[in-house]
Amino acid sequence: MHGFIVRGIELFLRARHGAAVWAAVSTDAGVDRRGTMLMRSYQSEAAMALFNAASSRLRISREELLEDIGGWIPRIxxxxxxxxxxxxxxxxxxxSLDDLHDRARVVLPGLDLPRIATRPMAQRQYRLSIAADEADWYPVLAGFLRGMADDYGVLAIVEGVEGCLMVSIADDEFSEGSVFSLLQQVWAG
Known part of the structure; x- marks a missing residue:
């Protein structure tokens, strides 16, 4: 597993729950509490141990933890x-989520995000399927989509249905989204 994912778990725990929780979770999971390395490759068992230790320590289900991580990602x-x-x-x-796998590999070679298939079901309603055996990606994606909808100022209903996610866009102007301008980003950098 790419260190980007394991490091993301660490950063989430530190940012949302504090250094003491990270120290306890990393100890429980048998991971170096001093921190993980972004470009290192980890066994997938390391991430699973972190998920299990964190959900136990925080007293939330694994699915809730994964959804919280997904919702935190757009805040970076x-x-x-x-x-x-x-x-x-x-x-x-x-x-555009169909292209996420390939775009992620361009940015971080070796990062193997699962492929996402997006299929229109009705007007403003989409079915998202993940081409991976790991069901853990669904709650992460659900939280991520909710976070991005908030960023756009959109009310989107994201539900897990029969091994996929259904995304329904209920209101494009639900709230004031974050300001984002391509030109502003190019010139700010």
């Missing part, structure tokens, strides 16, 4: 900016 400015390049509105963003 650099990630949010990269994701916002994927679509000028939330609907375009959802439709």
């Amino acid at each position: 400015d650099n990630v949010r900016h990269i994701m916002r390049f994927s679509g000028s509105n939330f609907e375009d963003f959802v439709l």
Whole structure:
């Protein structure tokens, strides 16, 4: 497993729950509490041990933990900016998820995110299927989509249904989304 994912678990735990929780979880999971390395390759068991230790320590289900991690990801400015390049509105963003696997590999070679298949079901309603055996990706994606919908200022209903996610866009102007301008991002950097 790419160190980017394991490091993300660490950063989430430190940011949302504090250094003491990270220290306890990493000890429970048998991971170096001093921190993980971004570009190192880890056995997938390390991530699973972190998920199990964190859900136990935080007294939440594994699915809740994974969804919280997914919802936290769009709060990272650099990630949010990269994701916002994927679509000028939330609907375009959802439709661009088919390309996420390949785009992630361009940014971080070796990062093997699962492929996502997006299929329109009705007007403003999409079915997302993940081409991976690991069901753990669904709650992460659900939280991530909810976080991105908030960033766009959109009310989106994201539900797990029969081994997939259904995304329904209920209101494009539900709240004031985060300000994002491609031109502003190019000139700010």
